[in-house]
Amino acid sequence: MPSLLPATSPATGPVLNRSLTLLFSITCALAVANVYFVQPLLDAIAQSLQIAPGLAGFVVSATQAGYAVGLVFIVALGDLVNRKKLMVCQTLLSAVALVVAGSAGQWPLLLGAMVTVGMMAVLVQIVIAYAAALASPQQRGQAVGTVTSGVVLGILLARAVSGIIADLAGWRAVFFVSAGLMVLLAWVLARNGPSRDLPRLAVSYPALLGSLFELFVTERTLRVRGVLAALIFAAFSVLWTSMVLPLSAPPLSLSHTQVGLFGLAGVAGALAASKAGRWADRGWGSRTTGIALALLTLSWWPTAYAETSLLALIVGVIVLDFAVQAVHVTNQSLILAARPDAQSRLVGAYMCFYSVGSAVGAAAATQVYALWGWIAVCLLGALISAAAVVYWVWADLMVAREPG
Known part of the structure; x- marks a missing residue:
């Protein structure tokens, strides 16, 4: 088997400064928004394309399925090719897929476009691995937490912004606006992205994919943290995929804008979880995980009162988003520290669990709601x-x- 050693000489010292960290955070926010802005639009898409409401969740599942494919076949390329060029290409392909999705008049075409959108959205994982590799070992957890805060903002604000745009110009306009932002982001990355690339592996693409699967077998931290990712994001997707259904139905009958604004409720809690990276750097990863998982379980108690108390729902959303992101940041910090020589592959392998959990949670949530409420x-x-x-x-x- 070919040696998985860098083909280029190592970079000298960390090069992740504040401006680059900000650019990485914005990139993650815009990229991940493409996965989540569709959730407040499910009822509008179902009505427009004349499909059963119970099937609407498969729009989210299609996106997550594409995300899983991208995690396996695209993210690993971050260890093999020029990362800056890879990021720009993904951003431009995202714009194309979003235009197709916004123009879709048939259900299968929309699902196919969303699969592609999901595949290109793994740009997030390439950026996170890039940031972790550029940071010093002592600041790796903090860097991951800071960049992940961009992911959190993208997830939460995407719902609010998409709801506003949908009420003003229809659900298709959301896709077109996002496509325009992707084109702008590609230009900014091309001009202001990292000027120096990191060491790359001297192996073939098939060998690289083979090493990705080997990580599942050899790295216990990856397996344990991956299973936790599948479970927490299944729970996360259960809430955010189905929440639009009771809120938009009588007696509440909230608009897309109002439903989307619930995403803002989780911003404070989720951003607080960005500090979990620092806690992991201090060796508190296991303790942080246990407390966050307990809070995640308790968050469903106030959430259950959503149909009678919006305040209770807001409390549940804040607690749930804090818990999920705290575990997520801790997970990534720990697995990236385990094998610094395989940053992109580790993140890609880990996020496969995330994608499976999110897809299953999304599909199950809408079906359970349709059957039992x-x-x-x-x-x-x-x-x-x-x-x-x-x-x-x-x-x-x-x-x-x-x-021992």
Whole structure:
């Protein structure tokens, strides 16, 4: 098997400054928004394309399926090719896919376009791995947390912005606006992205993919943290995919703008979770994970009152977003520290778990709501969250029992 060693000489010292960190954060925010801005639009898309409301969640699932494909076949390229060029290409291809999605008149065409949108959105993982590699080892967790805060803002603000645009100009306009932003981002990255690339591997693409799958077998931290990612993002997707359905239905009958604004409720909690990277740098990763998972499970209690108390829903959203992002940042900090020579592949492998969890959660949530209503959705989310707590306890006990 070819040696997985850098083909170029190592970079001399960390080069991640504040302006580059800001650019990376903005890039992540815009890229991840393409995955999440569709959630407040599900009812409008279902009515426009004349499909059953219970099938609307498959728009999210199609995006996540594309994301999973991109995680396997695209993110690993960050260890093989020029990262700046890869980022620009992904951004431009995202713009094309978004235009197709916004123009789609048939359900299959929209799903196909969203698969491509999801594939290109893995730009987020390439940027996070790039930031971690450019940072010093002592600041790696903090860098991941800071850039991930851009991801959080993109996820949460995407819903609010898409709701406003949809109320003003229809759901298709959301896709066209995002496509324009992608073109602008590609120009900015081409002009202001990192001027120096990082070491690249001297291997073929098939060998690179083979090493990606080997990481699942050899890296226990990746496996444990990956399972936690699948569970927490399944719970996350259960809430955010289905929440639009009871809020837009009578008696609440909220507009797309009002539904989207609930994304703002989670900003404070999720941004606070960006500090989880610093906690991981200090060796508090396991403690942070346990507390956050307990909060995630408890968050479904106030969320269950969404149909009668919007204030309770806001509390639930804040707690849930804090918990999910705290675990997510901790996960990434720990796996990137485990193998600094395989940053992109580790992130890609880890996010495969995320994508599977998100896709399953999205599909299950809309089906459960259609069959049994909002309380059943919250029970589903709580059970998934509790399963994450149980798994974390088991994994922690197994580590404690290991010799030496």
